[in-house]
Amino acid sequence: MSEEKKVNIIVLVPAGRLPLDIMAAAHRLAEQYGLGVYLTTVQNLRLTGVPQEIAPAIKKELASLGATFKGPGKFLLPKVCAGAEQCNLAVIDTVAMNQKILDKFGDLPNVKAKVKMAISGCPISCSNPKITDIGLMATKKGYEVFVGGKGGPSPKIGKRIAKGADEERVLEIIGELVAFHNRKTEKKQRMFTLLEDSEFPFAEV
Numbered sequence: 294m295s296e297e298k299k300v301n302i303i304v305l306v307p308a309g310r311l312p313l314d315i316m317a318a319a320h321r322l323a324e325q326y327g328l329g330v331y332l333t334t335v336q337n338l339r340l341t342g343v344p345q346e347i348a349p350a351i352k353k354e355l356a357s358l359g360a361t362f363k364g365p366g367k368f369l370l371p372k373v374c375a376g377a378e379q380c381n382l383a384v385i386d387t388v389a390m391n392q393k394i395l396d397k398f399g400d401l402p403n404v405k406a407k408v409k410m411a412i413s414g415c416p417i418s419c420s421n422p423k424i425t426d427i428g429l430m431a432t433k434k435g436y437e438v439f440v441g442g443k444g445g446p447s448p449k450i451g452k453r454i455a456k457g458a459d460e461e462r463v464l465e466i467i468g469e470l471v472a473f474h475n476r477k478t479e480k481k482q483r484m485f486t487l488l489e490d491s492e493f494p495f496a497e498v
């Protein structure tokens with residue numbers, strides 16, 4: 294007899310804030326079907342060990358509460374620090390900035406992988422914007438934007454391409470970077486591989 298195939302369901306959690314009704318439903322479904330729950334390092338909620346044949350029903354139930362899921366071609370969800378809502382060092386409301394980014398780019402179709410983004414509300418950088426593909430770090434003098442950072446076995450600090458930027462400029466920069474990455478990428482690649490491209494649209498500042 295073949296073994297039952299298990300899959301994971303990744304629920305996107307914008308800004309790392311999980312609505313209580315989705316949390317309650319995930320809890321109940323995990324109990325009902327014996328699933329695991331993993332809160333990922335990029336602030337998603339992963340239901341693990343889901344029998345493949347019930348995955349569509351579980352997704353449907355969560356989707357009815359407004360949940361969305363990780364999938365190919367979707368705009369990346371930024372990793373977001375606590376921000377002004379909870380941290381007295383913050384100089385911006387990171388949740389509000391995250392929402393502005395999602396409002397502008399969240400419905401973009403066919404976004405190529407593997408670009409990650411991070412937003413930090415001050416230079417302490419709890420969400421690691423300097424080692425992320427696109428990193429936004431708020432300062433008292435405006436945003437600094439870093440590109441091409443990464444972790445892993447060969448970590449790299451991103452190149453700073455803007456400082457003193459306001460929100461409008463940051464949104465323009467994100468749009469340009471995502472469009473450039475999409476244009477230059479066949480299937481997937483990290484941003485750092487594009488920094489030396491002769492058409493890369495930003496200089497280091």
Ligand code: SF4
Nearest residue numbers: 374380383414415419
């Ligand atoms: S990056 Fe700054 S604002 Fe954000 S949680 Fe850390 S200390 Fe607070």
